Amino acid sequence: MTALAHERPETMSHAPAESLNGPDLDEVLWQAWKAMELPEGYRAEIIEGAIEVSPTGRLTHAQITNRLRRALDKFLDSGEHACHQDTNVIHKRKGWIPDALVAPEDLEPHADEEGLGVKASAVHLIVEVVSPGRRNQDRDRIRKRREYARAGIPVYVIIDDYDSHGTVTVLTEPESDKADWVGVHRVPYGTEVTIPEGPAKGFVIGEAITGPKRG
Numbered sequence: 001m002t003a004l005a006h007e008r009p010e011t012m013s014h015a016p017a018e019s020l021n022g023p024d025l026d027e028v029l030w031q032a033w034k035a036m037e038l039p040e041g042y043r044a045e046i047i048e049g050a051i052e053v054s055p056t057g058r059l060t061h062a063q064i065t066n067r068l069r070r071a072l073d074k075f076l077d078s079g080e081h082a083c084h085q086d087t088n089v090i091h092k093r094k095g096w097i098p099d100a101l102v103a104p105e106d107l108e109p110h111a112d113e114e115g116l117g118v119k120a121s122a123v124h125l126i127v128e129v130v131s132p133g134r135r136n137q138d139r140d141r142i143r144k145r146r147e148y149a150r151a152g153i154p155v156y157v158i159i160d161d162y163d164s165h166g167t168v169t170v171l172t173e174p175e176s177d178k179a180d181w182v183g184v185h186r187v188p189y190g191t192e193v194t195i196p197e198g199p200a201k202g203f204v205i206g207e208a209i210t211g212p213k214r215g
Contacts, residue, residue, distance in 0.1 A: 088117025165214035
């Protein structure tokens with residue numbers, strides 16, 4: 001398939017936020033983020049030098065996320081890893097809340113020093129289900145793509161209802177210094193894609209999770 005612009009975003013001009021903003025701003029954002037009290041149904045993340053507040057997903061978003069979580073839990077059953085939701089991933093004064101992640105079942109030994117979430121170094125897989133709206137789409141396709149690469153997350157999966165007729169993109173081999181990924185495998189809904197490494201190696205994302213092929 002022809003690659004869309006977000007499939008290989010420009011990265012060289014995007015230095016890590018800490019080098020652009022300096023440690024003082026990072027600390028200010030970190031303290032502000034920790035102190036935030038949001039109404040029910042909203043979440044806040046620190047992404048590329050800014051606090052972003054977003055609502056929880058719509059019905060289709062929840063359906064895909066829940067199907068994915070149940071399938072991953074079944075796949076990982078009886079092992080040392082599990083699928084987690086609503087968990088902060090912490091990396092260098094950044095905080096993200098992925099739609100789903102695979103990490104050790106017992107997260108306590110991998111908590112950050114303030115106990116706010118799990119360290120990014122313990123996360124093997126992150127999944128984001130894209131929400132409607134240009135800013136939401138850019139967050140998962142571009143800004144979080146760069147952030148997860150900088151953090152060295154081994155596998156990043158984007159399930160995107162709003163890319164053509166629906167696509168699943170599996171990103172592997174993160175290049176932290178370039179904020180990008182070497183491996184990019186993108187398929188339309190209706191085509192199965194398999195997680196290639198880590199505790200979820202062999203897990204298949206297909207119609208049972210995304211719904212049938214469209215168009």
